[in-house]
Amino acid sequence: MTVYAQVALLRPSRHLDRLYTYKLPFSDLKEVSIGAKVRFNFNNRLEEGFIFSLDEERNFSGEIKPILEVLPEELWLTPELVEMIKWISEYYLCSITEALTLISYPEKIYQDVEVFCTVVDEKKLNEKIKKSKRLQNDLSVINLLKNKRGVVRTTATIKKLIEQGMLQISEKPLPNLPSIELSESQKQVYQQIKRDMLKNFVGLLHGITGSGKTEIYLKLAGDFLNRGKQVLFLLPEIGITTQMVDRVKKYFPDNTLVFHSRLSAREKFTVWRQVKKGSPVLVLGTRSAAFLPLQNLGLIILDEEHELSYKQEETPKYHVREVVYWRAKRLGIPLLLGTATPSMETYAAVISGLIKYYYLGKRYQNRPYPQVMIVDMFKEAKEGNTGIISRILQHKIYERLQKGEQVFLFLNRRGFAPVIMCRKCGYFYRCPDCDVSMTYHKEERNFQCHYCGKKIAFTSKCPACQELSLDLYGYGTQRVEEELKKLFPAKIFRVDYDTMRSKNSYDKILEAIKNKEADIIIGTQMLAKGFDFPDLTLVGVLNADQSLNLPDFRAGERSFNLLTQVVGRAGRGIVPGEVIIQTFNPENYIIQAVQKGNFQQYALKELSLRKQTGYPPFSRIFRLIIAGEDEQQVVEGANILVNLLKNASKFSSEIEIIGPAAAPFYKLKRNFRYHILLKTNKSSFAREVLKAGLREFKKCSLNYKLTLVLDLSPQIFL
Ligand SMILES: [Zn+2]
Ligand SMILES: [Zn+2]
Ligand SMILES: [Zn+2]
Known part of the structure; x- marks a missing residue:
């Protein structure tokens, strides 16, 4: 009996994107399974790939070559991951090879990895250490002796001690139930979720900032680990801080694994190996951890479910929320989303009853919601203050500094001045490669494009009228820092992309703020989320309108989220917090809702606006971007594509095909950008239309230089 295998190539081939048929060189199916990594000849080259299906019948009539080698099992995918890749490729319309890039599969087996060790012969080990200076300086050996067990790397030393019978590699023990103290309201929510968490459970833990969601997650995670199950705990990139890792490890010291894209290949392999073995571990990870071969997964937690960074903006453009939905549903395990x-999307599903809802409305230790005051900046200007800091905010800063408390001023714009304009002819200085305004950076004395990074030396000469009449307008963080220095004799920290180039400086600055080395902190959204500074009592939002005015139907949603996070930074210690929001739109429903901390008020209004206009979550939008250096070609190509899509849809009323239109960022990195939107309630039909339209478009083989980007879950429409 011959068995045929369909394999997926790891390397993109110039041919069609499909699976290729090979035959197994043996008939014993025990030696392979779906997901096995194999070697074979492809176009006279030795290639590697994964087996995606096994079949006793040949479904290919040409010559079928044999598989040459089956690689060790530790390098295989699990059958579940194979299913997942197929789904990704169908759902986001990308190739299997592209989808496979999401998986951090190991290239090779590392011998020197982390294992869980227990001390077998304490006396002998103790004697040995006493005699050896080298062992006395080996931290992992000393820690093992102290704790009698622990996670260590299998270095030559450790291997030797194992051989000599002093240590032994063991299975990870089941962790004890963590002794986490819960407040009364936390306890209630925890018990409700625990009761509801049976099959096919999706829940939303809606807890206001500072309400203590993490304790509930960890308590639930403990229940699963204790039963020998695995837990996947996903956080946005910025959330995996040393603080957070320590917090989790405190409860599950032997059973916590951290996974993100910055790990080395060896570190990734260590995690890969353990989760694939089915060890009872909690994986604390960023979105790439959603693609680990977790063999014994019992619970998925997606914290900060609203976060934009859960969407990957490179192909395949997937949203991790959709991926964990799929995974939890397929495995029949509970999925818990959490956010303030x-x-x-999630809230609409709550309203329609698809997601269970749990609310934590009290801040930890009953700390009150900060007092929020709105300052009308039009009025402020009319009364003679055209600066970025209103008089009332100046006064409040002064008050807080007097008391020795900390102030956080939020401005989501780095650099010195965001607008460079000619006062004679009105010329507006834009990046020559992108259609976005350049920002003046004072310390480097240049104009910078924040999109492509282009730098042009400072000049006051207008490129249009040649007069020395370029002026700087508006405020970036650098300029605010300078103004503050004039106003207050205080220690001022600026936290933005320019001051935070290295990861190290980030941790350092957080530490320094905690230690009160700063009185006033001026920062961008890098500092808006998740941090606890107990002495921070006053928050000033310098320009609340900035994100509100973007041409994107989610601008309101993102503004509410960001402003709520910023407001949440105030008063997390004993002293109640206070917030000043400066705006030109004091009556705006988003600003009003942020002031009261009223999610419901904002959400119902936002949803009714979306319903009126038919935007998500009341429809699904697919976005196509056509870009190229020759605008004429881009426009022509886009028009051809729109017509092909309309034909493919047979002008069905189920799909609204919008465009082509110039994208709000109409030119980036010298490329002109047009987009086409497909708005629908029948997304599987729209996918078919998209596939058919693109197939026809390829057949036209236009001799144009165009790039085409597909986004089936677009979050940003710029
Ligand atoms: Zn700079
Ligand atoms: Zn640029
Ligand atoms: Zn000019």
Whole structure:
């Protein structure tokens, strides 16, 4: 009996994107399974790939070559991951090879990895250490002796001690139930979720900032680990801080694994190996951890479910929320989402009863919601203050500094001045490669494009009228820092991309703020989320309108989320917090809702606006971007594509095909950008239309230089 295998190539081939048929060189199916990594000849080259299906019948009539080698099992995918890749490729319309890039599969087996060790012969080990200076300096050996067990790397030393019978590699023990103290309201929510968490459970834990969601997650995770199950705990990139890792490890010291894209290949392999073995571990990870071969997964937690960074903006453009939905549903395990500001997608599902809802409305230790005051900046200007800091905010800063408390001023714009304009002819200085305004950076004395990074030396000469009449307008963080220095004799920290180039400086600055080395902190959104500074009592939002005015139907949602996070930074210690929001739109429903901390008020209004206009979550939008250096070609190509899509849809009323239109960022990195939107309630039909339209478009083989980007879960429409 011959068995045929369909394999997926790891390397993109110039041919069609499909699976290729090979035959197994043996008939014993025990030696392979779906997901096995194999070697074979492809176009006269030795290639590697994964087996995606096994079949006793040949479904290919040409010559079928044999598989040459089956690689060790530790390098295989699990059958579940194979299913997942197929789904990704169908759902986001990308190739299997592209989808496979999401998986951090190991290239090779590392011998020197982390294992869990227990001390077998303590006396002998103790004697040995006493005699050896080298062992006395080996921290992992000393820690093992102290704790009698622990996670260590299998270095030559450790291997030797194992051989000599002093240590032994063991299975990870089941962790004890963590002794986490819960407040009364936390306890209630925890018990409700625990009761409801049976099969096919999706829940939303909506807890206001500072309400203590993490304790509930960890308590639930403990229940699963204790039963020998695995837990996947996903956080946005910025959330995996040393603080957070320590917090989790405190409860599950032997059973916590951290996974993100910055790990080395060896470190990734260590995690890969343990989760694939089915060890009872909690994986604390960023979105790439959603693609680990977790063999014994019992619970998925997606914290900060509204976060934009859960969407990957490179192909395949997937949203991790959709991926964990799929995974939890397929495995029949519970999925718990959490946030202080639910996404409209999630909240609409709560309203329609698809997601269970749990609310934590009290801040930890009953700390009150900060007092929020709105300052009308039009009025401020009319009364003679055209600066960025209103008089009332100046006064409040002064008050707080007097008391020795900390102030955080939020401005989501780095650099010195964001607008460079000619006062004679009105010329507006834009990046020559992108259609976005350049920002003046004072310390480097240049104009910078924050999109492509282009730098042009400072000049006051207008490129249009040649007069020395370029002026700087508006405020970036650098300029605010300078103004503050004139106003207050205080220690001022600026936290933005320019001051935070290395990861190290980030941790350092957080530490320094905690230690009160700063009185006033001026920062961008890098500092808006998740941090606890107990002495921070006053928050000033310098320009609340900035994100509100973007041409994107989610601008309101993102503003509410961001402002809520910023407001949440105030008063996390004993002293109640206070917030000043400066705006030109004091009556705006988002600003009003942020002031009251009223999610419901904002969400119902936001949803009714979306319903009126038919935007998500009341429809699904697919976005196509056509870009190229020759605008004429881009426009022509886009028009051809729109017509092909309309034909493919047979002008069905189920799909609204919008465009082509110039994208709001109409030119980036010298490329002109046009987009086409497909708005639908029948997304599987729209996918078919998209596939058919693109197939026809390829057949036209236009001799144009165009790039085409597909986004089936677009979050940003710029
Ligand atoms: Zn700079
Ligand atoms: Zn640029
Ligand atoms: Zn000019």
